[in-house]
Amino acid sequence: MADLPEPSEEAREASAALAALIADEIKTHGWISFARYMELALYTPGLGYYAGGAHKFGDHASGGDFLTAPELTPLFGQALARQVAQVLAASQPCMIEAGAGSGRLAADLLLALDALGCAPQRYAILELSGELRARQAAIIAQHAPQFLDRVQWLDALPEKFSGCLIGNEVLDAMPTHAVRWDENGLIECGVRCGEEQEGHPLHFAERPASQALIDAAEILPAAAPYRGEISLAVRAWVAELAGRIECGAMILLDYGLPRRELYHPQRDGGTVRCHYRHRVHDDPFWYPGLSDITSHVDFTAVAEAGFDAGLSVLGYTNQAQFLINCGIGELLQEKLGADKAPALQGGRAKNALLAVADGDTVTEANLRAGLRTNGAVSVLLSPNEMGELFKVIALGRGMPQPLLGFTRGDRVHAL
Template sequence: MSQLPAPSPEALAHSARLQAEICRAIDQQGGWLSFADFMEMLLYAPGLGYYTAGARKFGSAGDFVTAPEMTSLFGEALARQLAQVMALSVPQVLEVGAGSGRLAADLLLALEGLGQLPERYAILDLSADLRQRQQETLARAAPHLLARVEWLDRLPDEFSGAVLANELLDALPAHLVRWNGDEIRECGVVRDADGGFMWNERAAGGALLAAAREIADSCELEPGYLSEISLAARAWAAEWGHRLGCGALLLIDYGFPRHEYYHPQRGAGTLMCHYRHHAHADPFYLPGLQDVTVHVDFTAIIAAAHAAGLDLLGYASQGQFLLNCGMLDLLAAIPRDTPDYVRAASAAGKLLMPHEMGELFKVMAIGRGIDGGLLGFAQGDQGRRL
């Protein structure tokens, strides 16, 4: 990893503290920690995890750039879909995992322009640092709308309206599994002789084994095939079956239908880490200082949601979804031959083009009590591929 930017002494000390915490957790678990538990500590350990500590994560100064950081056109297009969902249900929005708050600000301003402001815009984020950044972003960009925003500590017991999760599911903990014919093993983490981490496998069991067998029954997996199963993402989707009244969840993330996720050519999995705009595949590197993600198995998400009583309302590539929501019309409204247009056109190309983010990222809508087709899936709905 010598090619990656060197962290500061303070960052290294922070990483060392998290590493020590994880080592203690491994010892408490008898010397072996599932990768799902390891990933959860990397990202969410109180005060130390990547998303719960104070390091800057988004934009040019962070580790990666998300769609809302690239252009306000993303939020403006998405606002048209949220407005339709609210018109068909209840005029309120819940954003889960709001990042820097940039998307919330863009959505509120766009919905105001449409005359479709929600009565309440709730944000659920467990990071105190990110909450502060979200408040600062909203106070700068839309101070007159800040009174409509509230922050939640947990999922509401009941909710109706539009739920938004942009790049949330990829950051939920996942198990790592290796298939060897009839033998299915779970990859976990143990301590090495130098106080660091190394991989160790044991027989899979319980719900993980059942999920792994189901995948093996429907996909062609060569011996030694390695990939991820996110039981947490499935549980999160199913939980809304108990909480959603009338409304829809819009899930935006990179991923595939199951037959593409567990494709023969993807035999090393989708695990990826992001540090200072560099991508690599070593989750043991600098604990707490890098993002760790896996792609989303959208087939598993809709299966869990449907079993909990929710309906599939649409599934499309991000590019097609944004086109359906009028992103090109929004771009055309910006005066040409201006710096704003040049920047917006470049960002729109990255969000729409198949070889950029347009095809890798997907948008799924699941919900209850929503009649009629949703705007974002009017053309190019790929629900049959799930």
């Protein structure tokens, strides 16, 4: 694609190897679902986006494709730790992080929980990528080495679990089925090989939807003609985990919407997006394995899957409200200095910081650090950035209510 940086020769070769593997599977079966394509593109050992060796997390200068909240500022993990501490106190001092990314959130949570006097006895990371496991271990060893012996990596979920499970930007990367509603019913949009289109031989091809998709679509508010996605994997994963929680909660943070908003007519066309070098594009077949592929989460489906498996829906709100409830404003004030930190007032924050830079009490280095921290928190909270786009949902068993992160602005009624 013309507006995307050209991958290196090594990256193109790895992508070609993955594309050949995908093409072989398509030739064997004649057709694969988009969910299967997404699974292969993201998770094929050694070649998939999350299972290969390419740098993924970080800013543009570092060669990353996107930034997650923990990479922006440790204040994210410190605020989240306050909610985690409440869950651990009411259950067991054990944690699971699903899909730990770079490992930065794990390090931040371990340090913040220790500062709160409730460091977990065990911090398990559910991560299938060996390359990411190594990167996570290195980050934890660098930033929280005293807790490295409490960290273990899991290949699968434990049979039973009490404690707190965290999933930050995990659900959006689970395979999703692409579908189309028309006057004749539900059509699934899968993947076939053929003559090159848009520079590659992979392209969408349709067939009647499976009964599982038809059943899932019956409760959706989409009206033909309409294109969108249905993630059976998200529902299954939440239900599977919910059945294993004896006492505790899962806290899931991701971008998405309640069902009635996600399947609104204005979102005809679906929400599948690809991320490469801090650019967003909509061609999932462009160099398979080099771009992240995501879709918006149906948070109503998440709540239903947990509830049907016996969990209570403990809260649902946007990320900004959740972090404010967990005290990120106070944490920012402590970071900058209680007597000099400006209030979170959008564009006025920079001027407020500059106003206290009298040359004696604030060094230039401190000022720059303060501006970076304030800017990062603004990204986390701004409704035009991550504050509204990202949502937080908590599901659990045997937990006190309300949970700290949902004391104000709870939107469970909107699910």
